[in-house]
Amino acid sequence: MPDISPDYRLHLPQPFTLASGAVLPALEIGYATYGTLDAARSNAVLVCHALTGNQHVAGVDPRTGKPGWWTRMVGPGKPIDPARHFVVCANVLGGCSGTTGPTSRDPATGAAYGMGFPVITIRDMVTAQAALIDHFGIDTLAVVGGSMGGMQALDWAVAFPERVRAVVAIATAARHSAQNIAFHEVGRQAIMADPAWAGGAYPPGTQPSAGLSVARMAAHITYLSEAGLTEKFGRRLQDRDAVSFGFDADFQVESYLRHQGLSFTERFDANSYLYITRAMDYFDLAAPFDGRLAAAFAGTRARFAVVSFTSDWLYPTAESRRIVHALNAAGAAVSFVELDSPFGHDAFLLDAPNLNRVVDGFLQASV
């Protein structure tokens, strides 16, 4: 019986300055840890979550009663193992699971920030995580993440080149592509089109559920592959022998998508979705270096493992190769593997023995 994941809070009362120049008066970080920091403070592994994840990477999520989102990677006998590692996972800045975000109370108004929350970046998320790592007195660490978590892992190596010993970046990219931005914009417009969004000022306990559900449905398609959808659903009908000649969910894939959309609205905040997708769109590691990605990594001392999946069309292998080429040009130690998978982008979240072998081998040699 796995343990309930702990649900800690760190309150940092000092002002927190964002990449935009805006200042948050204070910072609250929701986080979980697993395992024990060793005497040398040398066994820390920071796991960074993706767009809709949270700090409960392992054990049982205390709010849902379900397994944490990456129990196939983090836990006893797994590549990231509390028996060896001090595992830290924090809800990202802008999130809705304990860390300061648009649902937090704005001390200036006494109400939730809503759209008064400042726009954040991946760098801001990383800087907030660094404050948590500082709180533990940890100097150097390994950083691991998939998708948006991989963006944070890469950005850690750029922002804190002397602190990061190892980076595992899975199914990710060093910048958001035009197509990535386009899909996010569809989701944001779906949320903003919902009158219940109310300019972001929806009352606590309510949600623009219809819009958020549509946003999630559109995004969810991008997490799966065409082949995976065909294998899983094809044109199979849902609980019927023939089409209904109507607009019910005749097809299993429709029923599945509707369920994904609706259940998402029960666990995620619409404004958080706006802010976090925006942070991803703004992500372009090479931008401050005139587009030269290798320059971004110039000072890094980390070893890197970069992993992509054959059927991931959201962050395709070409984006991983771009990272690897830049790391090579920067003289960094990097191993790259493209794993065969039919499950699209979601492959990084699924039980994948070959992914576990890669991460296990890399961390054994690095941490």
Added chain:
Amino acid sequence: MPDISPDYRLHLPQPFTLASGAVLPALEIGYATYGTLDAARSNAVLVCHALTGNQHVAGVDPRTGKPGWWTRMVGPGKPIDPARHFVVCANVLGGCSGTTGPTSRDPATGAAYGMGFPVITIRDMVTAQAALIDHFGIDTLAVVGGSMGGMQALDWAVAFPERVRAVVAIATAARHSAQNIAFHEVGRQAIMADPAWAGGAYPPGTQPSAGLSVARMAAHITYLSEAGLTEKFGRRLQDRDAVSFGFDADFQVESYLRHQGLSFTERFDANSYLYITRAMDYFDLAAPFDGRLAAAFAGTRARFAVVSFTSDWLYPTAESRRIVHALNAAGAAVSFVELDSPFGHDAFLLDAPNLNRVVDGFLQASV
């Protein structure tokens, strides 16, 4: 100066029975013709339009004042040439450009059908077109179309195997895939989530514009390729030197998509969008033949030209190959070409000399 496309109506007062068994009390068909039917009535080319097209394939669209949607293919000196061909294009059943659809008046209520309109299929569209072709006294013909137009062209050969001499099916499929259905379902849910949709009973002159716009934005991404979006927009900013740290359209691709969504709502009806996407989802030529596509084509006498585009991920080349293999198995004459294009599914609508050469050569030999 090209001519204004004619905007004809054919009223067929007899009841029209649909694939579902539902009966429309009468049928109105909005159509355009170009050129002259020869004495042998042997030079007819029916052009079938795609999801959001209309009957104004050539000349100037009388409602928008802009060129018809396929002037690069149909017109003087083009592969489909009114100087040689009697070109017919009809607004599809369920459409909103003159043919009976959800915006038409339901004689039973005196108001627009709205969601009281029966669900239709691609076969119903084809059967309605056949009524128009019968009206001209045309026995045999060539049928040409891309995307949903290609579905109709293929279905013509299945429904009327003795009447179709030639089929040109471009950037299409013999069935809708799970991913195709999924994207359509997102669009439908976006429309239905808009309170202005009002269960389909929105007053004439109004629209669930916000929902329809989101639907169009999501669909539009599927019409373009990742590479095409990168080439056209990349991460370039819209009329600014730096990101705004806000939710305006910072990126050109956002501005472009918003424009596509909004302008669409000025020319297309939301309920028509629901019905036509549903017809596409239901399309599976092999279904009545236990999944054997070759059996669907068993009786055909037509010659076929099947064309796909390398970067079309909506109806990828694999779907065209499936059609070609079935036609081969059925003993039909078929030529297949995959054209190199970076423009994704939209390539069939764009100026593409190689596509024109294929269609020109095929029609010269067939019609």
